Amino acid sequence: MSNIALVGCIDTHAHLDGEEYAEDRREMIERARAAGVSKVFLPAIDLPSVDRVVAMSREFPNYCYPMIGLHPEEVRSDYKEVLAQIYEKLSSSFSLNSQPSSLNPQPSARLRQETLSKQSEERTLIAPCSPFIAIGEVGLDFYWSREFAEEQLEAFEEQVRWSVETRLPLMIHCRKAQNEMVSILKKYAKELPGGVFHCFTGNNYEAEELLRFDGFVLGIGGVLTFKKSHLPEVLHEVPLSRIVLETDSPYMAPVPMRGKRNESAYVVHVLKKLAESLGVSEEEVARQTNENVHRVFGIS
Template identity: 30%
Template sequence: MLFDTHVHLNVNHFDQDREQVIQRAQEAGVNKMVVVGFDHETIPKALQLAEKYDFIYAAVGWHPVDAIDFTEKELIWLKELSAHEKVVALGEMGLDYHWDKSPKDIQDRVFRKQIQLAKKVNMPIIIHNREATEDIIRILQEEQAEEVGGIMHCYNDSVDYIQACLAMNFYISLGGPVTFKNASLPKEVAQQVPIDRLLIETDCPFLAPHPNRGKRNEPAFVALVAEQIAQLRGISVEDVARATTANALRLFRLVN
């Protein structure tokens, strides 16, 4: 049983074969997944998928690259959607300093507004971080995000930051990069994160794991992520699957 905690089956990369992709995921042992919506187009599609399949859940948030387009209207919309029975988290949200569409101060403001909303509705958050780790951690601390916790999505930073994340009730999620031959950071993280705070994901259609690197990623490939982590930790794939699934169920409050 595998739980892919971050997929984008709601993007047009899957328009031609979405149902077959979902079927392949099930055949690969992926029993649950969270489809993440991050703008006006992808949020409704995430909800549609969650409503159609009982093993699919949704997260709704506003991507930092598009923070400049975020208004009070979007904030109200996210609050309304947080009450949906299949929405299990708010996000992805955060900071992205790689692209320059949205100024840093606007990203900061939109990030804080979403954290504050998460605290009001008592939901975990999913963090998008690109080249902004220290600011991400500072803002999470200033906004007391530990009250809700969440996921450091597709973590690709030094182990030096892990403790600060764990102290704020965040889980560390690893994806395809942990399988890349030249990626030392995620491999080190995979070995050092406490097993009860570890999650796995694909972030499909992006970041396909080896040997599919460069191709379209899909949820079935999360099995390759689990296999690599098992090898790095010296434990069985079944142990990784069992632990990461239990962690996801606990975080998303899907445990009875």
């Protein structure tokens, strides 16, 4: 048995609820287990996917963990209505009746009080009531279009407020929008519970800027393994304590699986490349990234 299988590693970002896995979802999960993947975190991207990731967490308890949020590429002119429906699922999972601050100017006193408490203490109080481990996948994406840029900015900030209120960490997607994202996060910097900058592919300056936010880590996936990737050099300057592993399945399959449907089992290829890039053992990468997951998400 490999050291990775003995220690276990965690895929912090995989869209395993998608139709790409309709024919072999259970077998795919078993392949991940066999590869040494001990847990998989499932981001939601829209209203229907919230129910799907929750269903998966029930089908695979203590293995698949759901998030809740509206992906920036799913933001349209009706985003306020969609956010209200998603927030209803979030708040009801905590047995709370409050609404997001932009939709209701008076969030519950309980939420206000909990926001003042320490993160770990709050999770002890409220997290057991909810299946959700994070607010995600949320963020900004101006890569293809800025048609709904204002809506994206407003939707992202609203969901950042959810994170502050519930103390659930953020799973952040950002493409061609780091300045705008950082500007929003700075407003709440002292209140944020932490989170992951998902699918980080930036340069040294961008990494340094993001890691100024306490409690945040970089999500590293298949791009690290690509032949022309600059990430090995960038990550050499990033503490291993600020990195978590991910696949972003079914997308971004790592070498040697590039071009195929990605799945959680392939996170081990990312782990191995990271160990090689940093000059440390695979076991050390597995142990430290697992520790980082525990610190950010409160899950061991």
